[in-house]
Amino acid sequence: MSSDAQTLVEVAGLRRVFDLSQPWLNRMLERTGKVTLTAVDNVDFSIPKGETYALVGESGSGKSTIARMVVGLLPPTAGSVSIGGVDVWGERDAEAQRRMRRSIQMIFQDPFASLNPRWRVGAIIEEPIKAFDLLPSAGDRRDRAAELLALVGLDRADAQKFPHQFSGGQRQRIAIARALASEPRFIVCDEPTSALDVSVQAQVLNLLRDLQQKLGLTYLFISHNLAVVRHVATRVGVLYLGRLVEDAPSRQLFAEPRHPYTRMLLDAVPDIEMTGKDRTPVAGEIPNPVNPPSGCHFHPRCPQVVPECSAHAPPVVEVGDDRVRCIRAG
Numbered sequence: 626m627s628s629d630a631q632t633l634v635e636v637a638g639l640r641r642v643f644d645l646s647q648p649w650l651n652r653m654l655e656r657t658g659k660v661t662l663t664a665v666d667n668v669d670f671s672i673p674k675g676e677t678y679a680l681v682g683e684s685g686s687g688k689s690t691i692a693r694m695v696v697g698l699l700p701p702t703a704g705s706v707s708i709g710g711v712d713v714w715g716e717r718d719a720e721a722q723r724r725m726r727r728s729i730q731m732i733f734q735d736p737f738a739s740l741n742p743r744w745r746v747g748a749i750i751e752e753p754i755k756a757f758d759l760l761p762s763a764g765d766r767r768d769r770a771a772e773l774l775a776l777v778g779l780d781r782a783d784a785q786k787f788p789h790q791f792s793g794g795q796r797q798r799i800a801i802a803r804a805l806a807s808e809p810r811f812i813v814c815d816e817p818t819s820a821l822d823v824s825v826q827a828q829v830l831n832l833l834r835d836l837q838q839k840l841g842l843t844y845l846f847i848s849h850n851l852a853v854v855r856h857v858a859t860r861v862g863v864l865y866l867g868r869l870v871e872d873a874p875s876r877q878l879f880a881e882p883r884h885p886y887t888r889m890l891l892d893a894v895p896d897i898e899m900t901g902k903d904r905t906p907v908a909g910e911i912p913n914p915v916n917p918p919s920g921c922h923f924h925p926r927c928p929q930v931v932p933e934c935s936a937h938a939p940p941v942v943e944v945g946d947d948r949v950r951c952i953r954a955g
């Protein structure tokens with residue numbers, strides 16, 4: 626992928642293998658071998674400044690594992706992540722590392738779990754400001770917290786309350802205010818609205834979009850819900866058992882999906898176009914990732930399967946601006 630001046634996030638050859646083996650002695654006694662799970666397999670994508678890249682896929686496809694490697698929480702087995710030209714896992718200079726950490730934030734699915742229940746909201750929001758030494762004066766920090774609360778649509782008096790005094794949507798707003806406190810350029814949102822009521826989801830999505838415009842933020846947006854992704858993403862990556870099977874501009878992906886798996890996911894979306902068409906549930910089950918199917922992982926579920934599909938992993942085929950891992954895509 627291109628690494629021009631407009632690219633903020635560059636992920637290349639990212640891979641993560643988990644070792645699920647029993648301890649050595651058990652393996653010796655039970656005569657069992659090592660067991661590994663490849664959660665993320667050679668994933669590449671890039672995100673231009675100010676845009677939103679969405680990762681979609683069924684449960685267990687590797688979305689959160691990618692997110693954790695991108696923000697620096699989980700070391701990759703192979704590959705690299707660079708943000709604003711700084712290598713997340715390779716940078717040795719402490720000051721450059723600090724600047725990079727400050728520029729990345731993450732928003733999680735469950736806002737309650739990500740907020741300390743014993744702290745007042747003001748203290749929760751001020752914490753990153755303190756940690757990164759952004760405002761030495763307590764009064765300035767309080768003002769800044771009030772400003773951030775207003776930015777996410779809450780009241781400055783809310784700083785005195787505790788997280789349990791808010792609704793789910795309001796708590797997600799607090800988590801967003803906290804994420805913004807370190808003045809990040811890049812925010813990873815891992816299913817930020819999946820735990821919320823449908824009516825509240827749209828409000829939070831609109832808030833994220835407004836903040837993006839106001840602050841020039843870049844997002845990596847993770848969701849299993851294509852209807853949500855369509856609303857927010859400029860480009861979409863579709864994951865299947867750790868591999869990116871399609872990576873295309875959002876408009877293109879929804880109008881003309883090229884991978885059979887993407888088509889299957891889209892057919893299962895409850896009528897996003899409101900055309901009155903029936904939805905077809907996603908057929909088949911996700912295989913066990915410890916022992917994935919040979920060749921193209923999707924071949925046992927694929928309606929267009931040919932014998933070659935099980936022989937080797939398909940290479941990336943570029944069709945216009947669409948990158949597809951399917952031998953029949955061209």
Ligand SMILES: Nc1ncnc2c1ncn2[C@@H]1O[C@H](COP(=O)(O)OP(=O)(O)OP(=O)(O)O)[C@@H](O)[C@H]1O
Nearest residue numbers: 643662664683684685686687688689690691849914
């Ligand atoms: N720490 C870990 N140790 C072992 N296996 C793990 C670990 N973390 C994730 N996995 C496995 O890696 C695979 C990918 O998990 P991941 O959480 O990234 O999926 P996901 O796409 O985020 O799923 P969901 O939609 O359910 O959140 C799964 O098979 C999961 O069981």
Ligand SMILES: [Mg+2]
Nearest residue numbers: 688689690815
């Ligand atoms: Mg996840």
